[in-house]
Amino acid sequence: MNEDPVGTERAGSARLFHLNGELVPAAEATVSVQDRGFKYGDAAFETLRTYGGDVFAWEAHADRLATTCELLELDHGIPSERLHGRIQETLDANGLEDASLRLSISRGVQPGSLDPHPEMDPTVVISVEPLPRGGIGGDAVWEKPATLSTVQTRRVPNTAIPAEARTHNYLNGILARLELRGSDADEALMLDAQGRVAQGATGNVFAVDGEGLLTPALSGPVRPGITRSTVIDLAAEEGIPVREATIQPKTFREAKEVFCTNSTWEVRPVDEVDGASLDTGPVTELLAHRFRERVESAFY
Structure with missing residues (x-):
């Protein structure tokens, strides 16, 4: 039985x-x-x-x-x-x-x-x-928007360990998260060796400015996230310009909106970057909704 x-x-x-x-x-x-x-x-x-x-x-x-x-x-x-x-x-x-x-x-x-x-x-x-049910009728796995803090731990250069290699050696991200202890931040904003934004400890990051969507280019030590790619496709469908570029941390602190992506979080809004407060704006809300719609139509 x-x-x-x-x-x-x-x-x-x-x-x-x-x-x-x-x-x-x-x-x-x-x-x-x-x-x-x-x-x-x-x-x-x-x-x-x-x-x-x-x-x-x-x-x-x-x-x-x-x-x-x-x-x-x-x-x-x-x-x-x-x-x-x-x-x-x-x-x-x-x-x-x-x-x-x-x-x-x-x-x-x-x-x-x-x-x-x-x-x-x-x-x-x-x-x-x-995890909770996804899609339109589901619940987010995170309780609140993310708070980002720029950490001293830098992303490993591609010449040392290629960013596209997802290996059991996750010490780089662990050290970044350890830096957050004692702070209100729950995700690290990691930079490359030149001090430019790369990604979070566990996923990719996006900013919204007056020209559209902005995210670090994969030419740097940036993990090629599956959710990242999906969000870029959804933005294109909505006519939102997307720029993949080298980005200074100041851009994220002064952005209109910021959000993180990974397979578990999907699209998670950010309400603070290095002490600068942000709102969950219309672009983040639209892309999060479109992601849930895609999940709903494909799996439920």
Whole structure:
């Protein structure tokens, strides 16, 4: 008899993880201390959001994951269709339709040398956490607009670690968030080595000025966010000019509107940048609404 039918969400302690092709309880979802993802951060990952039981922009996420694996020369050999199938199995097993999902692939356990071996038995982990329903009838995952503070921790240059490589080495963002402790800010505004705006610790940033929408160009150490790309497309559909450029921090402090994007937040307005107060203006509201409309029409 099925004691946990699909549609009944499992509690956190009973949640199932997809580990190397098998669904396992949380208490058994462990990896070796010799795994290169644990030892060196030698692993690729994607954070995805699911609506109504399916992944938002799966093909774009799969392409970005493939790019990271190519940069790492991590040839895991698992087709994207099979990865998507494992995601569906994880959602179904946990009785979830609306969730935040993380897919991680490491090079697995190898001898203690820093040099990776071409032969590998990859470690593949899929974990899920429930989120509110998305779309027009849904609720935001954030309780209030974001407050940004410019931090001293700079983004790693592309010549050191390419921004498009999403790896387990997230120390750069962690250090940025640590700087916020003791302040009212809940997101870091990170700069590049030349002092220009790059992104937040966990996503992309946009400003609205008298000419339209402005966001840091991907030529800098800027993560190519899936939500970022979607918002740019939505702005184009609405006839809102979009400029991708090198931007000074002052521009964000003096902007008419500012908002952040990532897969979990979607479009999150900003009410303060470095002490300068901002309102949630019409452009942010329009793009957030259009994003929810796209989710509603595609998944519900």
